[in-house]
Structures are given as C-alpha cells and as structure tokens.
Amino acid sequence: MSELQYKPSARWIRYLRSYGPTPNNAVMFDEHVTKAARLAKIDPIELPIPLLPNILEAVHAEGGGSIIIAGTAGDGKTYHCRALWEAIGGDPSEWNDSHAAIKSLNINNDKKIYFVKDLSELNEQDGKFVLELLERSVLENDNKHILVIAANHGQILERLRKRSYKEFSTHPIRETLEQVFLQTGEGLSRLHVFDLSRSTHRKSLTDVLDILITHPEWEKCSNCYFQSSGKGCPISENRQRLLGATFESEQLRSRLSDLIDIARLNGSHLPVRDVLALCANILLGHAEVKDGLMRCDDIEKILNDGTFSKGSLYDNIMAKNLPNQRVGERPVFKALSSFQIGEETTNEIDGLLIYGRYDSELSPIYEDLIENDKQYGGSAYFKKAQEAYLEGDEYQKDNINQKLIQLLESQRRRLFFTLPDSGLGKNYFWNLSAYKYAASYLDLIKNLKNNQPIPEDIRQLITLGINRIMTGILVEEVENIIVATSGGFTESKVSVLTKEEIPARPTRRNTEGMLIRLNHNNRPLIDFHMEDDKDGVPFELTPIRFEFLARVANGILPNSFSSECLEDLLALKSKLLRRVEQIQLEFGDSYIAYNINTLSLKFVNDGFSHGSKHISVRLDK
CATH class of the missing domain: 3.40.50 (Rossmann fold)
Structure with missing residues (x-):
C-alpha cells in the first residue's frame, strides 16, 4: 500500500509542519511558500490581506x-x-x-x-x-x-x-x-x-486558524487508515476541537484570543509569522516526536505507545511540546508562557482532579469536566498516575509525584480552555493563570471602547490599589486618590501626610479627577487631574499593572507579584508629588496650613472612614 493510500494527507501535514516552530522553517519566508507548495503538489496557504x-x-x-x-x-x-x-x-x-x-x-x-x-x-x-x-x-x-x-x-x-x-x-x-x-x-x-x-489582533488569530483548519487537503483525512479503522489520530482530534460553530470550539477560540489580546496590550508584538507557528503547533504538537511536531508517520507509534494525550492541543497552545530554548525564540510562545497556565491553581480544582473520581459529592462534576474527555481528560494515562498516587507506593513516591504534577498541570491547562462559566462561576478559569483579574481588565476596555460607564467595582479596585501603594498602608479610601508624602527627604514607602486628594470620579469642583480613557494603542490611560490642572499626570494601565493593583487592593503584598510594577507605581507617586508642588507654587500649600497660633496637618486615614484626618497643633510663642 502506497503512502498516499495509507496516509493520504501526509504531504499536506509535512507542508503544514514546516510552518510550525521547527529548527529550520524556511517555508515561513514568503519567497519559499509558493515553491514549497508546488513541490508538495498542494494549494498554498492563502492568508487574509485586510489592508x-x-x-x-x-x-x-x-x-x-x-x-x-x-x-x-x-x-x-x-x-x-x-x-x-x-x-x-x-x-x-x-x-x-x-x-x-x-x-x-x-x-x-x-x-x-x-x-x-x-x-x-x-x-x-x-x-x-x-x-x-x-x-x-x-x-x-x-x-x-x-x-x-x-x-x-x-x-x-x-x-x-x-x-x-x-x-x-x-x-x-x-x-x-x-x-x-x-x-x-x-x-x-x-x-x-x-x-x-x-495590525495583529484577535481577528488575525481566528482568521489564520480558520484558513488552516478548513484547507481542502484535510478532506483526504477521511480516507486515512487510522480514521477508517476507528483508532483515531491526535492531529485530527485537535482539528475537530477547533472546527465548527460548537460552544466548546467558540469558547476555546475566545479564551485563546483573550490571551493574545492581553499579551499584545502588555507590549508583545506578535507578527503573523508567529501566529502561523502557533496555529500549526496547536494542531501538530506532541512532546515525544521529532522536533515536537507530528507527521502522519508518527501516528502509529503514538497509538501503540498510548501517548495520544501528549498531543493535547491545550498543552500545545502553551508550547509544552517544545524545548525551552525554542519557546524563548518565538515571541508568541514566550508571551503565552508568561500566563503560567497550568502552574497556577486553586484548592477546588486540585481537589477535583485528585479526589473527584472517588468522592460522591464531586464525582458528577468530575465525570462532566474530566472523565467525559477520554483523549485529553480522563485518559488511561492520567488514571494510572492518579491511582498510583492515591495508593501511596512509598518506593516510587518521588517518581509518582513528579509524574502526577506534570499531568495535573496538563489538566489545568485543559480546564482553562474548557471550564464552563456555569460550573465554578463566571470567569473562574482565570484563576488557573497568573492574571486572575483579566476579566475585569477586558471589561474595562470593552466599556471604554463602547463609551459606557466604567463599572464601579473596577474603578474602586484601581483606586484602592493605587492608594495602598501611595501611602504604604492598608487604607480603605476609594473615593479619592491620595497623593501622600512622608514629610521628609527620605524615600520611605510609608507616607502618612496627605499632600493632595484627587477625586476618583468627576465632581463639580474637579470636572475630570481620575479620568480613564483609551490611548492610541487601545490601552487604558489614566489622567490624574488636580483641581484647575488641565495638563494632568498620565499613567498607562497595562494588563500586568492592572493585575498588580487589583492584587494589592485585595491584600497581597506589592513586592510579592512584580517589583517592576511596584517601581512603576512609585514613579507615578513621584510625578504626582512634583505636580502638586508645581501647582502649590501658584496656589499655596494644601497639606500644611498656618495661622498665627496653630499648624494644621492632613493625615492619611487608615480606618474605614473616608477622607483625611485634620490635626491642628498649637504653636507656643
């Protein structure tokens, strides 16, 4: 039996594979594309050209x-x-x-x-x-x-x-x-x-995906030996999960597109060449084949070895089929790996994955979310590691634990893309990433684009996070931005003297206050305007800065997440203090007031009541 009879899509898969993150991907350059397709005797991949x-x-x-x-x-x-x-x-x-x-x-x-x-x-x-x-x-x-x-x-x-x-x-x-x-x-x-x-945005990703998975060459897969024999094929399985207008497919695409958008808003430039490499890797990735990308020749060995689950498209999105060096060479994989999907988790998720199969309360959820996915969820490979861990073989404990950790990470990645909002809660899946507040950030951008009011909970999250960085203490102030100082020349991060207060929303006296809008990069930009200050102080709110502020607002220590973000916020504090000083040269000092006998100070209120505390000190003659 010839290759074309046994594996009729072999040439197409080889051609598609060359678009992936292989060590030698010359076909990615336009001048080689047409020639490579002609040699393979297939129609070339024609990407959209919106411009x-x-x-x-x-x-x-x-x-x-x-x-x-x-x-x-x-x-x-x-x-x-x-x-x-x-x-x-x-x-x-x-x-x-x-x-x-x-x-x-x-x-x-x-x-x-x-x-x-x-x-x-x-x-x-x-x-x-x-x-x-x-x-x-x-x-x-x-x-x-x-x-x-x-x-x-x-x-x-x-x-x-x-x-x-x-x-x-x-x-x-x-x-x-x-x-x-x-x-x-x-x-x-x-x-x-x-x-x-x-021009790279979420539509670029979905356009490339659609073009790859609907290419006419896929029709030949229906005549493949592995399909007709019912043995299945991870390449075909990955394609089917992306194909069609099913809820699962649309959800996967939406969440992947959100990741691409957040990466772009964090400053990653993802050229179409990288988007192509990502999409090819999603379809063809497998950790135990040459270069980490499957060919039709690999399928028989994969099925015989029982490693079907190692071709999981959810792992491939995060480039877990590739060595670290090759991940670092591609901006798109480097950007996606920063989300740490699979490494982040919750007690509910890990309890479900480890004990859900045997717990009567959890078993219905386990069956729905894990067991029903025979290829990448409740596979025989995962069940075997799960059983070995629970049985507690002391002689192989370290090896079993390490294997289970890897499989749990893989399951979390799958759940990030498959967990329905009706399960553990709307947007719960973001808890399986380093960006737990990403849904709020995306909602903020959506509202700004549609000229809709900013949700009050998001505004308060931003305000509270900024205030806790400005003051260095766990203030509860959400009505005003506190521009605070330590009162001395030290660079103390704890500041208790209120230099100025900027309203978190427009007021009659300050018609702008903390103004949030979209800039030319479609990122939220905060303009801090003091009273009668038309210029203001701008601060670009990237996804990682928003995540940092949200975590600080919810009680996480600022230096436990991102020292770079902390430095950015402290730099903003310095700019605001300088701006206050510039204005005070014209209008006088607002945080220290004098009269003949008293000195009046405004202190940051670290309680639950809003506004600064005014303290007057009597001056003896």
Whole structure:
C-alpha cells in the first residue's frame, strides 16, 4: 500500500509542519511558500490581506505618491507586496522566479510602478536609485512613477538619515515618517504608509486558524487508515476541537484570543509569522516526536505507545511540546508562557482532579469536566498516575509525584480552555493563570471602547490599589486618590501626610479627577487631574499593572507579584508629588496650613472612614 493510500494527507501535514516552530522553517519566508507548495503538489496557504484594498486605493489615488509597507520581521511585508503585484496584473511566475531586487510593472499606460520587496537587499547603487525615485514621487510631485517599498522601520529611517536632500538639515521624509511610526504626527500627503506591526489582533488569530483548519487537503483525512479503522489520530482530534460553530470550539477560540489580546496590550508584538507557528503547533504538537511536531508517520507509534494525550492541543497552545530554548525564540510562545497556565491553581480544582473520581459529592462534576474527555481528560494515562498516587507506593513516591504534577498541570491547562462559566462561576478559569483579574481588565476596555460607564467595582479596585501603594498602608479610601508624602527627604514607602486628594470620579469642583480613557494603542490611560490642572499626570494601565493593583487592593503584598510594577507605581507617586508642588507654587500649600497660633496637618486615614484626618497643633510663642 502506497503512502498516499495509507496516509493520504501526509504531504499536506509535512507542508503544514514546516510552518510550525521547527529548527529550520524556511517555508515561513514568503519567497519559499509558493515553491514549497508546488513541490508538495498542494494549494498554498492563502492568508487574509485586510489592508490590500487600502493599498490598491493608494496606488490609484488621484493625488499620486508612493507607498511604504512597514513592519517588523514576520509581519507579512513581502506577502503584501506579492499580493499587490498580482492584484494590479503582475505575473505570479515572474514574481516568484525573478531574483531582481527591484521589480517594475506598467499600469494605466502612463505610469510605472516599482516594487522593492526587501529594502535590506539593495546594494548602494540600487538604494540610491530607490531613494531618488521616492523623493521625486513624494516631494517633487512626479506622477509617472510609483514606488512600493517593504521595509523594517529602522531600515528605511536609517537609509534616509544617511541621505541629504537639498538644503534640509533633516531629510523631510525621514522626519515625518518617524512621527507616523511613533503615532505622534501626520504624514506627507503623497506618502502612504501601511504599518503592519499595528495590525495583529484577535481577528488575525481566528482568521489564520480558520484558513488552516478548513484547507481542502484535510478532506483526504477521511480516507486515512487510522480514521477508517476507528483508532483515531491526535492531529485530527485537535482539528475537530477547533472546527465548527460548537460552544466548546467558540469558547476555546475566545479564551485563546483573550490571551493574545492581553499579551499584545502588555507590549508583545506578535507578527503573523508567529501566529502561523502557533496555529500549526496547536494542531501538530506532541512532546515525544521529532522536533515536537507530528507527521502522519508518527501516528502509529503514538497509538501503540498510548501517548495520544501528549498531543493535547491545550498543552500545545502553551508550547509544552517544545524545548525551552525554542519557546524563548518565538515571541508568541514566550508571551503565552508568561500566563503560567497550568502552574497556577486553586484548592477546588486540585481537589477535583485528585479526589473527584472517588468522592460522591464531586464525582458528577468530575465525570462532566474530566472523565467525559477520554483523549485529553480522563485518559488511561492520567488514571494510572492518579491511582498510583492515591495508593501511596512509598518506593516510587518521588517518581509518582513528579509524574502526577506534570499531568495535573496538563489538566489545568485543559480546564482553562474548557471550564464552563456555569460550573465554578463566571470567569473562574482565570484563576488557573497568573492574571486572575483579566476579566475585569477586558471589561474595562470593552466599556471604554463602547463609551459606557466604567463599572464601579473596577474603578474602586484601581483606586484602592493605587492608594495602598501611595501611602504604604492598608487604607480603605476609594473615593479619592491620595497623593501622600512622608514629610521628609527620605524615600520611605510609608507616607502618612496627605499632600493632595484627587477625586476618583468627576465632581463639580474637579470636572475630570481620575479620568480613564483609551490611548492610541487601545490601552487604558489614566489622567490624574488636580483641581484647575488641565495638563494632568498620565499613567498607562497595562494588563500586568492592572493585575498588580487589583492584587494589592485585595491584600497581597506589592513586592510579592512584580517589583517592576511596584517601581512603576512609585514613579507615578513621584510625578504626582512634583505636580502638586508645581501647582502649590501658584496656589499655596494644601497639606500644611498656618495661622498665627496653630499648624494644621492632613493625615492619611487608615480606618474605614473616608477622607483625611485634620490635626491642628498649637504653636507656643
């Protein structure tokens, strides 16, 4: 029996595997994609190009000009260039077969469009030609030539930095382009910039997943020996759990998308190349095969060895099939590992996993959440380790405990994605991660995007967390932000003198107070406005900072979670104190008031009543 008869999807799986986090993944580069698909005799993976209509509009704009497709490695710059080439009538074979650094195409009879698919590949002569063409098109109103450049942000800025233009001390294109990249200014009217590094979001993930799991090549799996014999296949199982509009599939996708969003809001840039690697790894990951990624050739051994459960897509999302070195090489896996899903737990979850099978009260929940999932939940492998632990074999205790710990972590990862809100409570699954308050953070962003009021419990969580950092004591103040000082020149973290109070919500006297809005990165930004202070002090509320504040508000010591977040909040405290001092130079001191015979001080109230305590000290003559 031939390979195609026995394993009809083998070529497709090999091709998909090369998109995963393998040590050698040259197919991830656009110039290799079409060639690899042609050799495998399959249709290539065609990713969505949401910016293509906008780029086409720029090509045909009446005002003319040129185009820069910017981004970091893996964002799909070359892919966009190739798509544009084909969309305006370019021959795909010419694009694939030509090794020229600059390609050109005549459009509209009187225009010529030049493509630079990688600015870093240009030699000095070609680079000079391209920049001269860019200057004529953008600055000198040349409408006969259009330039399309794919470049990393630093590459194009560095090329322009080294080049002079007429009498300008700073190249005019470089100056405005830098502002566009930093989102601090408007660009030139004849230079159309498309920054792909800003385009990765939750829809990018679901789009890539849909394209991979609905590829026509999967239809061949129905003729596979392992499917027809009923033995099953972890690759097919993983695909089925992502496929369709079932509640379980939608929940898994939603929670995975939330992780991607939080990682992005924490500052991780996840290019489409990494999203592809993640999706391929979810489908093909297995801890005991070559490179951690399954091929059709591996399935028979996996089934014979009873290691089906080690191909769990829930473990693959967290890259548990890969060595640590390879995880660190990929931003997407590094970002996802920071959630510590599987390592975090609760007593309820661990009690259910260890004793639920034998406890009459827990057994119905155990059967529903664990036992019913024969492949990745109540597998024979897990049950054997569970029984060995409970029977207490003293001679193999250490080995049994270590094996059970690994399996419990795997089960927690599965439960993070499968636990229904109707079980232990809405959003309970976040307790199985390092971001226990992530649901509140996502709700905050949702409300800000929809111009809805911020939920009062979230506002109080932020206020209380900030106040406890500002003062260094367990205050209960949630109506005002306390800007406190120790009263001396030391850097004491405990501050009991109230320097200023900023209302946590707008008041008649202070119409802004602690104002929370979305900034240009779609992150919540807190502006702290004192009375008559129009400028305010900004503070970007990232997911990890919100988590830090929420934990402090709920009684966790600040240095037990993130020393970096603590430093960020103490830096905010210093900025607020400096701002108070600037205002007091104009309006006078608010925390120490003098008259002829008394000195009045405002002390932080560490009780349950709100507001500062006023204490007057009589001054003897």
